[in-house]
Amino acid sequence: MVDPAERRLLLAEAVLRVMRRDGLEQASVRNVAREAGLSMGSLRHYFASQSELLVFAFRTVIERIGLRLAGLEPEPDSRRRAQRVLNELLPLDDERRAENEVWLAFTSRAMVDPALRALRDEGYDVLRACCQAIVADLSAAGLAPADVPAEVERLHALLDGLAVHAAMRPDIHTAASLTAAIAQHLDALARERASQDVSERG
Amino acid sequence: MVDPAERRLLLAEAVLRVMRRDGLEQASVRNVAREAGLSMGSLRHYFASQSELLVFAFRTVIERIGLRLAGLEPEPDSRRRAQRVLNELLPLDDERRAENEVWLAFTSRAMVDPALRALRDEGYDVLRACCQAIVADLSAAGLAPADVPAEVERLHALLDGLAVHAAMRPDIHTAASLTAAIAQHLDALARERASQDVSERG
DNA sequence: AGGTTTTTAGTACGACTGTGCTATCAATCG
DNA sequence: CGATTGATAGCACAGTCGTACTAAAAACCT
Numbered sequence: 001m002v003d004p005a006e007r008r009l010l011l012a013e014a015v016l017r018v019m020r021r022d023g024l025e026q027a028s029v030r031n032v033a034r035e036a037g038l039s040m041g042s043l044r045h046y047f048a049s050q051s052e053l054l055v056f057a058f059r060t061v062i063e064r065i066g067l068r069l070a071g072l073e074p075e076p077d078s079r080r081r082a083q084r085v086l087n088e089l090l091p092l093d094d095e096r097r098a099e100n101e102v103w104l105a106f107t108s109r110a111m112v113d114p115a116l117r118a119l120r121d122e123g124y125d126v127l128r129a130c131c132q133a134i135v136a137d138l139s140a141a142g143l144a145p146a147d148v149p150a151e152v153e154r155l156h157a158l159l160d161g162l163a164v165h166a167a168m169r170p171d172i173h174t175a176a177s178l179t180a181a182i183a184q185h186l187d188a189l190a191r192e193r194a195s196q197d198v199s200e201r202g
Numbered sequence: 203m204v205d206p207a208e209r210r211l212l213l214a215e216a217v218l219r220v221m222r223r224d225g226l227e228q229a230s231v232r233n234v235a236r237e238a239g240l241s242m243g244s245l246r247h248y249f250a251s252q253s254e255l256l257v258f259a260f261r262t263v264i265e266r267i268g269l270r271l272a273g274l275e276p277e278p279d280s281r282r283r284a285q286r287v288l289n290e291l292l293p294l295d296d297e298r299r300a301e302n303e304v305w306l307a308f309t310s311r312a313m314v315d316p317a318l319r320a321l322r323d324e325g326y327d328v329l330r331a332c333c334q335a336i337v338a339d340l341s342a343a344g345l346a347p348a349d350v351p352a353e354v355e356r357l358h359a360l361l362d363g364l365a366v367h368a369a370m371r372p373d374i375h376t377a378a379s380l381t382a383a384i385a386q387h388l389d390a391l392a393r394e395r396a397s398q399d400v401s402e403r404g
Numbered sequence: 405a406g407g408t409t410t411t412t413a414g415t416a417c418g419a420c421t422g423t424g425c426t427a428t429c430a431a432t433c434g
Numbered sequence: 435c436g437a438t439t440g441a442t443a444g445c446a447c448a449g450t451c452g453t454a455c456t457a458a459a460a461a462c463c464t
Binding site: 022024026104108112121157162194195 | 223
């Protein structure tokens with residue numbers, strides 16, 4: 001017998017493929033089943049409703065990102081650690097570009113589909129917690145201003161803004177330009193803190 | 203006789219109402235016609251296809267924003283001018299919150315609907331030009347770092363990121379917190395430039 | 405082996421979609 | 435006044451949608 005969890009994952013990945021190729025509104029039960037090489041009835045055996053299917057698909061994306069973050073090798077230097085985590089969150093390669101587009105589609109649909117809202121908020125919270133950890137870390141190391149909450153807000157918005165731009169204009173916002181933008185921001189944070197420290201001493 | 207342009211505008215506004223209330227995918231020919239108090243046939247008399255209707259609706263949004271920007275009273279102080287323009291671009295009141303949600307929905311759909319892509323790119327370009335003007339202005343006034351392109355990228359991403367966050371979590375990202383985030387960023391730019399100037403002199 | 409449960413497939417139903425088409429009403433013009 | 439054009443309405447068509455349902459096949463268990 002086939003592992004049910006495996007089948008569900010197979011279907012979730014079919015959802016993501018269809019979503020990315022044709023848009024979320026094309027991720028119908030029929031299309032997803034065909035994409036996965038199964039029948040509608042079979043899909044329905046694993047997911048009682050379409051909403052359940054979509055939620056599961058998005059959840060796998062969130063979990064995948066979480067796993068990647070947890071799997072990062074330890075890095076003693078605050079600045080390098082920040083850069084590495086942020087690079088993990090940016091759509092730098094095809095896999096993460098796909099995840100990013102899925103995130104955008106879900107974010108948009110969650111505006112009007114209450115069933116997706118809780119999960120969307122969960123993704124938001126995870127990302128914000130990441131930013132919080134990064135900024136707190138940098139600030140403690142003297143590499144970011146002392147006003148942590150304000151800098152969390154700024155970093156989080158910058159990150160999601162870059163993600164949206166990368167989805168809209170992948171030709172303009174390349175992997176190189178994205179990492180450069182983040183690096184520049186981190187440099188700016190460090191410089192700001194430095195000038196803060198100077199004026200405090202004086 | 204009724205002015206055709208007026209009727210088209212009436213229908214466009216119906217599109218925006220439906221989009222915001224029920225999502226873009228609910229902005230069908232039938233629903234929009236009903237929302238506008240017209241028949242399907244009548245709608246089709248003004249718009250040959252649904253795509254044409256949606257494009258026109260989004261265009262009116264872009265034009266409305268452009269008109270608001272053009273209508274801003276002159277402000278001699280660079281910093282205050284920047285703040286004012288940026289506040290105009292942020293979803294601070296209900297009208298602009300609606301426009302912001304429409305923008306998000308269009309951005310998402312344009313990922314898979316080529317007919318919307320050109321218009322979405324136009325909106326992107328307009329916003330980027332705004333950021334460009336603001337940063338160049340601030341930089342010339344000694345209130346932003348000398349590396350204008352890099353700061354344009356940062357401001358643009360920050361702006362769109364805040365917009366997305368405001369759409370996702372209007373309870374968290376209030377008008378006050380949005381303006382505060384922008385003000386904080388402008389302060390940071392000025393401080394960065396100041397420390398740049400100091401180190402150049404020394 | 406025989407019975408039971410899981411998995412798959414296929415179909416049917418009612419609702420909705422965009423578009424094409426015709427018919428009616430209003431208004432303008434010759 | 436008649437005729438032409440613009441505006442509105444409403445229906446028909448072919449297609450897709452989510453879901454419910456039945457029934458066959460496969461796998462598992464005793």
